[in-house]
Amino acid sequence: MSEVIVVAEQREGKFRDVTFELISKAKELSKSSGFKITGVILGYGTNELAQELSLYGLDEVVSIEHEILKNYSCEGYVKALSSFLREREPVLTMIGHTVYGLDYAPALAAELNFPLVTDCINLSMENRKLKVTRQMYSGKINVEFSFPRAEKYMVTVRPTVFKPAEKTGKKSRVVKVKAEIPVKELKTKFIELIKPSAEEVDISQADVIVSVGRGIGDKDNLPIVESLAEAIGAALGASRPVVDNGWLPKSRQVGQSGKTVKPKVYLAVGISGAMQHVMGMKGSETVIAINKDPNAPIFDVSDYGVVANLFDIVPTLTETIKKIRGT
Amino acid sequence: MDVVVCVKSVPLSEQEIVINEEETGVVKENFKYEMNEWDSYALEEAVQLKEKLGGKVTVVTAGAPNWNLDFVLRECYAKGADEAVKVVDEAFEQLDPLTTAKVLAEVIKKLNYDLVLTGVQASDDNYTQTGVTLAKLLGLPHVSVVTKVGVSQDQKFLTVNQELEGGYEQIIQVSLPALLTIQTGINQPRYASLMKIRAAMKKEIKTLKLEDLGFTRDKLLGMVPVKVERVFTPKVEKAVKFLKGSPEEIAQQIVEILKDKGLIG
């Protein structure tokens, strides 16, 4: 029977959400094609995790262990997974499009000569022929690809797109494999995992966030949005370029590599809506976006949109609110 | 330390994207091009390493004839690159990251280097794949999404920070030669002075054709493992309501929304 392999992702002994999202999509694909679904965990001393994974309705869980896999190691992952996948020859290998995923999947695919498409937001399979959809131009268009010559495929899948699988109550069998990794030959070495520091501002707790993007143009223009945030009583957030430029501290950054926020209202000012930003704010109750580009992808995740120059709208909005508040 | 930096010429981010009639791609006629944002950080990192440790910075680009490659490479010269190489062919409009990496690998194999840098991703196709694939093809260890680079005393290895999600980072040691994919914010890319821009106009750009690297256009296109089936506009997750009117009227409507949510009195 053909097999779909889902590579689980874990950090510090906990699965990351994308693992369960991959499983649910794999199950959907298998419903029509009758594939066997195998979940793979890489790590060391991961018995408990393997048991946990076995509750999600997979056909098999394989726990690949090695001391070097205790922490994420790209070389270790590529060595361990390539020999495992060579043996299994799955029709499809699914990996999360996370930093780990984007770090090892391209190397693994090249090693195995599997075609890889990254950051997929949809997959469909008919007669063992895979089609995938991914975005380009930072979310402005979707592109559907087929693989004319391939019979085995590898994909990385964008997190937060698919609904996570639930525990089924049925337990699948768990197989433990000791990975063969020539440790002496490795050219990289894990030194340390640095955890996010407890910062003075925590925007993730705010009810309202006014978030500023590159559209603000210059550090000198920041007071325009700061005044708005102050008038509303909102926390000030930012997209990555604003932080990269040193205009606001990292603690303000919303998105994949910053904070995940779920305020009642998220007001995005001059933010295009790249997926790495959207990932951190799409759980907001109401999103209002101000952007001069009517095609900006931020409008795809907004409840209310204003297509305008932010410098025309924001100061007027601030004044209006100040008047109401009598300040 | 000799560093090779791969840079890509990409359409301006504010470029309007229009899907062609056949729904097989986008209309590129009016595109203007610039250096990929991530690559400008990779270039700056390379130039800073050179300034600290000596050596040479070579930039390599591959692209179609109308991608403004010379403009991008001259910007690299003006910002401190020592040599620039371009591979030019129409085929690059249609290549996937694996095939592009194969071309870049052929160029880089012939250069002297201790370190290869690329950006984490290109802002047009967002694959985050070319750099890591290139490392694999060159037989180099790699670290991606790098936000800090330290060089050991003996210049035999690097200690780098790899950015993970949600504020996590991981410190990794990697022996040289190696490849890093560079993340934005790692440094503050410099502005080029007018004098340097002028000087850059006179510098030589080495031009390679696919044939110089043992490829042909047909062969390359035949190596692409994927085929575009359809290009379409993303489905919206929420039905957005556009607020219209004068700035005052729009402000009033936003106020109503905030009131509705009980956020202002």
Ligand SMILES: Cc1cc2nc3c(=O)[nH]c(=O)nc-3n(C[C@H](O)[C@H](O)[C@H](O)COP(=O)(O)OP(=O)(O)OC[C@H]3O[C@@H](n4cnc5c(N)ncnc54)[C@H](O)[C@@H]3O)c2cc1C
């Ligand atoms: C691994 C990785 C992790 C990342 N993590 C994050 C993250 O955590 N958070 C994050 O935000 N990004 C992250 N990014 C970066 C992300 O890909 C985008 O580059 C970034 O989000 C873009 O920020 P922006 O929308 O502010 O800028 P741009 O994309 O440049 O958008 C600016 C917008 O402002 C609009 N605009 C310009 N002028 C005006 C005006 N006068 N009035 C109104 N609108 C105007 C433009 O139309 C445009 O839509 C990450 C990228 C990678 C590769």
